[in-house]
Amino acid sequence: MFSWLEKNPFFFAVLTFIIIAYAGIVEILPSFADNARPTVNAKPYSVLELAGRHVYIKDSCNACHSQLIRPFKSETDRYGRYSVSGEFAYDRPFLWGSKRTGPDLMRVGNYRSADWHENHMKNPLSVVPGSIMPAYAHMFSNNADIETAYAEAVTVKAVFNVPYDMEGMPVLGTWEEAQKIVKEEAKVIVDQMKDQDVKDAFANGEIREIVALIAYLNSLK
16 A cells, blocks of 8 residues: 555645644644633733743743643652643743753742742852853843733733733733732832842832743742
């Protein structure tokens, strides 16, 4: 049969198409099942968390860290419960990744604190001996782009019906209301940090990228 297919390129191409189409359907269909719906604990990112997610993407953290725990014992023993589709319902884009120069970060919010992230981003070797991760000192001097994060939240709420402002979900509100909420969330993190420049900047109404990034990493649970 295979020799016959090799001599008939048209039928070979049709068979190849059918096999690939079938495999694609098998891969896609589960995404329409119940496990692709938002999980019970899934929530949209707050504006501050979104700003941190933008920093995460901008500085290519996703190039070295995945956010997808596979259903294998070696994975769950190290990182925690394996990932399910519904946990990423509000991710645009998703940051699953496949490269693990560094560890998976899907559940990092369960076992790292704000001061740990602060020390790690400033000097990775101070908390992880032998780490090859570079320092991200600029995050301690650059301001987070809160306005763009708010614009994204407003857009996904209007276009994709992301349930902001609903019971149990992050409050978005007006730009003025959002700014107040962002400052309240940021204050919790800044109070746990030691960097005086970050504290002084916050006192002057500025929120550094490191604060937003920590907010985002804390949301990964």
